[in-house]
């Protein structure tokens with residue numbers, strides 16, 4: 001059985017108090033802290049020294065840092081993110097068509113857990129070679145919104161991808177990201193997702209503990 005991992009997305013936190021926001025989420029029962037890293041092509045937050053410092057900063061809080069790299073050249077980030085203390089390094093399949101084997105190997109050598117993400121328009125079959133390969137990824141992140149912003153509407157049609165993955169790989173970590181909260185967790189959990197990224201539904205809640213525990217329960221019961 002796969003374990004439930006609830007990962008509040010720090011993109012929805014109050015950036016003026018990142019440390020206490022991270023601590024608050026851990027106190028509320030979060031398993032991981034989800035960090036979105038985007039390069040200038042993805043607009044929101046240009047990657048640079050700032051991002052590495054943020055990762056380092058969180059690491060000093062000893063949390064599992066689930067880093068989702070929405071960048072065109074993930075290979076360039078392996079060394080600095082490894083050094084900065086990232087725990088999981090999830091790159092996009094769309095950005096790594098040719099060199100994924102070497103990329104996965106380097107991620108592991110730096111002591112991070114490799115994962116692959118796919119955008120809504122990308123077929124699930126594109127990630128199979130990365131899960132089946134000699135040097136497999138340990139997690140697949142199925143984006144349930146177009147990457148870029150928090151607060152978007154969950155795309156239920158992505159659950160077909162989750163179901164196909166779960167059927168093929170019963171013990172794989174399958175993460176979903178985008179629009180997850182109390183009203184959408186049921187469909188995601190029953191499709192087979194066990195790692196749940198949630199931004200606005202957790203940070204916007206008056207009782208994040210309840211939202212986190214409700215999502216965990218849905219995954220455990222599914």
Ligand SMILES: O=C(CO)[C@@H](O)[C@H](O)COP(=O)(O)O
Nearest residue numbers: 147148150151178179199200
């Ligand atoms: O990667 C992203 C957006 O690209 C996410 O991690 C969002 O931050 C999730 O936010 P909500 O949809 O849960 O508000």
